Amino acid sequence: MTYHLAGDSTVAPAKPDELPMTGWGSYIEPVVEAPVRNLAYGGATTESFLADGTWARLLDGVAAGDVVVIQFGHNDQKLPELGARGGYTVRLRGMVDDVRARGARPVLCTSVERRWFDGDQVIATHGDYPNAVRDLAHELDVPLIDLTAFTTWLYEDLGPEASVALLSHFAPGEHPLWPDGLADDTHFHERGARRIAAFVGRSLRAIERRDGDRPAMGSQLVS
Template sequence: MTYHLAGDSTVAPGKPAELPLTGWGDFLAAHVEASVRNLAFGGATTESFLQERWDDLMSQVRAGDTVIIQFGHNDQKQPELLASRGGYTDRLRRMVGDVRGAGAAAVLCTSCERRWFDGAHVTPTHGDYPNAVRDLAQELDAPLIDLNVFTTWLYEDLGDEESRGLLTHCGPGEHPQWPDGVADDTHFHVRGAEKIAAFVARSLRAIERRDGDGPARGGELVH
């Protein structure tokens, strides 16, 4: 069995020149007893992934595999084409259908939240997109890992100062890629990526236990 990952930069492998900035996908293999194939890439939307990577991903999907799908960060920047209740969910629906047609399981994920604090609380930044994924999971009777809820809780539980270490922050001169420093509250530091990957792995185990031989059904939220 293989886990195949479809997603954006918050899932994608880190570029060597940008490390420790990285997505959670490359750390999943350390927490699961199966191979992981990570095709996520920076800037990806549901549309660009279908155009550029989907055929490649599906070419190696076999019956019994699981495809984990997480988009939204970049889709929300193209509301005319990829509206939360329009092009975005239409494309997610197609992905789930293709995966099921190959005899594999599709797991939907909401977007990881941005670490934008207002006082003690994180400001939601994805509008209707997380709710659209939750509703689609219910509609399609598909399992859902609610990373939007989990990351919001994680940041707030740690607080503004401590949670900063999960994202890519560095001072001037600390990294050749960002000579003037960087304060990136979207993209994970290795520390954060590892925590998200561990949570995804625990969620996958919970989903698989619920259904015995395969993923849970009914759009169940795992968080």
């Protein structure tokens, strides 16, 4: 079985010149103890992932019994035409259908939250997008990994100061790509990516344990 990842920069493999900034998808393989194929990329939306052929390329490598993990939203929300209850969920629904048609299992993820604090509480920055994914997962009976809830808890549990270490914050002169320094509260430092990957990986293992004895039915696995 192989895990296939579709998503944006918060999931994507690191660019060598940007390390230790990286997405969580780079670090789940040791947790799930199975091959991982990560096609996520920076700036991706549900629309661009389909339009540029990346989704078709992902599907070409999917076999029956594989798992496809889907996390979008960060960039979709910047485009009003991809509204949470419009094009965004229409495309997610189509992705779920495509995966199931190959006898594989889709898993939906809500977006990782941005580390924006108001006092000791994290500000919700994704509007209705997380709820739209939760509702779609319930409607389609698709496993859900709620990364919005998890990352909100994680940042608040650590607090405004300690949680900085999970994101890409570099002092002036610390990183050659950002000589003047960087304070990025969206993209993970390797430390943060590993924390998210551990949660995702263990969640996927729990889903496998729950669903592992369920047989395939036609072209769609019972979920």
